[in-house]
Amino acid sequence: MGSSASESAYRVLMGVLESRTGQTLSPNRIWRIEMSLKPVMQRHGITDLDALVAALVTSNSRGLLDDTVDAMLNNETYFYREYSVFDDIAATALEQLRKVNAAQRRITIWHCGVSTGQEAYSMAMLLAEQDARWAGWQVDIVGTDVSRHAISRARIGLYSQFEIQRGLPVQRMVRWFDQADGGWLAKAEIRRRIDFSVQNMLTDRPPLSRPADLIFCRNLLLYFSLPMRQKAFARLRAMAAPHSFLVLGAGETVLGQTDQFVASPRLRGLYEPADQQARRATAA
Template structure:
């Protein structure tokens, strides 16, 4: 058996295939055992007894909601505010200075959070710009967050976080300044929420809803879940969305080495990446 006692091997294979076809993501052996546990709430909500019955329902049902709920439950939506704080410090101190110089004529910066999950990293960037309001006066700052999970995007748009989520990576001063405590949790202030646009998107299929090429792309710990062909396609999609002189932010355990020739390590910022062909484009 691939997993626990709630389903046959064929049920696990079908569910894994559904996840990959809908999102491009694959389940590593270490995550397969989580399928049944992750899907229990979905099965309870839809009155389904076990994984075999769920697969049968997916095959026969015309309910888009059941399919969305099933895929959503198998996704990993791990994120938190100012994840790897040193990365945000380097972006604030160096990357934005570079982009400010490069984009001085247009006075526009576009940031894409790909695989944004429940929105904490996008709101982290929004806080960074909001706290430098005078410096960016007259500039258009577009911050876009996309994710394949409709549930995660719904939560990101709402901007409501639990006590655990709000304390995870967020200094007290920022928590008090940018969030209000409510009965439902900590609510991002309207001024913060309006600075980020969230939408449900599959980055392997959909064009990101950007007003122009992205100057800064966050794609952290998402590509880990893609098989190599899908990962190569994902890097190509990221490059297609990136400005000639831009930065790509991956997770701490990720690299472009041996994965793609679309990006190279940034000579300016350790841990960030830049389009491999940007020197050619500069000379063009």
């Protein structure tokens, strides 16, 4: 990692990331810090990591701090990631939620760690294509992320040719996006369906008007230490409706991580509040 001064800089930067986001850097991501931060340093006229750390310590610039944290985050996402999960949600999970919420005719979906928004737009498109099924219902889709840059991009809804081709079938692209300068812009009808905001899931209360029926938190907790992950699961449970589903990434599990959620017996990759499943077993 270079000189001892640089090692000190790495430690400070990793501390900044964890204190601001809860995320830790795995060894294979540490070596990428300098490469990730080069554009930030160029933008702010800073020569190297040691100078960047000095500027973070002495400067009152919120912009520099936000830019630094944003650059160290992994904002990897794409449309309809793990397509089979969306199929299961459309066919089974949403049907379950319709039955549970039939009296109030409301459903709330929270995308936690939404990054640049593709996942929330995937859900908005899926629901828009079932408009008749949800006529008379209030469907709230909320997307939150700690990255200001990512949320800014998500709100705009403009994606490059590369981004639009990652997971998005051509017929959906043509139906829900317009070609624009710089790529493809989500139609206003889809953008209006989603409320994006900057939130830290460990410390901020998400802008939900009621407990969430469906929570996406995919490939975010991978970057948390175990204590932070346990705290995150407790936060997710606190925000979840009694009859709800949690969607994690394909490589994630609740086993050994939390007792707040258990695997859904019916839907692979989806989880349910443990207390709800226990009540159902007792009733049976």
